[in-house]
């Protein structure tokens with residue numbers, strides 16, 4: 001099946017690119033699962049943009065660079081931040097109902113909140129469910145557009161490159177993608193003049209993650225296998241407090257619980273432990289400090305979790321301030337007005353990814369990328385809250401603009417080989433996949449989490465090597481399924497994270513290792529070359 005442009009992913013980055021491209025060309029959007037299964041629909045806080053008269057681009061740039069611990073590319077940071085007001089305007093045109101409030105002169109203006117690390121109020125939002133409103137507006141516009149075809153239930157397996165041409169021309173071009181139709185089990189070859197990767201992050205490589213189930217690093221792994229460089233994969237952001245529950249592994253307990261008096265307690269010693277880590281700020285220390293403290297208690301005492309306790313506050317106060325969390329926890333048998341909540345830190349955001357330039361171009365001709373699957377230079381060693389949706393909109397549009405501006409230089413795709421259907425046997429051992437999936441997530445959590453050491457990283461690397469052989473063998477023999485494709489990508493992502501972490505001989509931003517606790521004077525990207 002031949003198309004003008006293929007966009008892989010229907011989140012904020014993918015649909016922004018698709019809508020901009022559809023002004024002039026026909027676009028196919030492929031998504032695994034449903035069209036709303038990415039992280040975009042889950043975003044809560046909002047989108048950062050300089051919209052207040054007292055704020056400046058320079059302030060936002062500075063805040064972003066401080067959070068990123070010097071690893072950001074200033075050119076990229078400026079590029080994104082200066083385009084933020086335009087991105088918000090476009091979303092308003094698409095019907096996103098951002099909250100408003102009366103300004104000093106009594107006029108209705110966008111309501112701006114402030115989040116950790118921001119020196120000003122600059123977060124536009126739709127209550128506490130911004131992502132869902134944005135996803136719904138983008139999807140509605142895409143569904144209505146005559147030049148956009150949306151195909152859900154397609155798990156992309158590998159990019160189609162010069163090697164898949166019927167007659168190999170020696171070109172290093174990307175011509176599209178092989179995608180599994182989840183309903184029929186057949187693999188389709190979709191070709192196009194250009195392909196945009198917008199597949200989100202790799203958070204599910206960790207046992208605890210706030211990311212949706214499909215965040216298995218597929219795009220990063222596909223681009224790597226096709227020959228693109230990836231950068232700064234060791235920079236994984238962790239949120240300090242996620243509910244510890246063996247069934248519900250990704251329920252966030254907002255930082256506001258600590259803000260309103262919640263205390264962190266070691267369930268074994270029954271002591272408030274933040275006094276040993278940051279006696280001045282206690283539970284209100286920055287995210288990374290609190291996350292490291294919790295991780296340290298868990299490792300030191302061999303715990304599964306620590307307690308977050310707000311039961312000393314009046315029950316009405318707790319119910320009033322945290323209605324959603326209170327209700328959700330009650331459903332799981334925890335009454336937070338009377339007892340502590342078991343919490344662990346959880347992976348929250350993938351800062352690194354496929355390397356792109358300001359036009360969203362990867363190393364491979366014909367392949368663009370946008371959003372959480374990329375390393376654009378915006379986040380550096382740590383993402384500033386609410387900058388990530390912004391990155392999706394800016395780079396989704398930048399990639400589309402570059403493709404359209406250079407349309408005549410994109411050749412028609414050649415004939416390519418169909419997917420090799422010789423592996424017709426269905427595996428009757430789903431347990432192998434499940435077991436491996438659980439094992440990766442567990443050792444990544446234990447050995448490649450918040451506090452790292454070279455020894456732990458090497459242990460993880462050893463296991464990755466063994467599993468890669470096992471999964472490779474399995475992959476070579478059985479018909480592909482979404483679970484198997486994801487397992488392969490999860491393993492590939494884990495490998496890239498560990499390799500990157502081993503390369504960085506310093507602690508910076510999100511990468512903290514006991515073997516190299518100092519920060520070097522010069523900040524350098526960790527770039528892996530296939």
Ligand SMILES: Cc1cc2nc3c(=O)[nH]c(=O)nc-3n(C[C@H](O)[C@H](O)[C@H](O)COP(=O)(O)OP(=O)(O)OC[C@H]3O[C@@H](n4cnc5c(N)ncnc54)[C@H](O)[C@@H]3O)c2cc1C
Nearest residue numbers: 009010011012013032038039040045046156200371372389
């Ligand atoms: C709980 C939570 C809260 C957050 N809150 C905020 C916030 O307030 N502000 C903020 O800026 N950011 C926030 N983030 C981060 C932000 O939501 C994400 O970084 C952003 O939405 C990523 O968008 P994306 O388009 O790159 O990817 P996603 O929205 O994750 O979309 C990925 C798409 O790719 C598809 N896909 C993946 N693999 C394949 C494959 N193999 N084949 C086909 N399709 C595939 C998926 O189906 C999906 O359609 C939050 C994240 C989480 C998890």
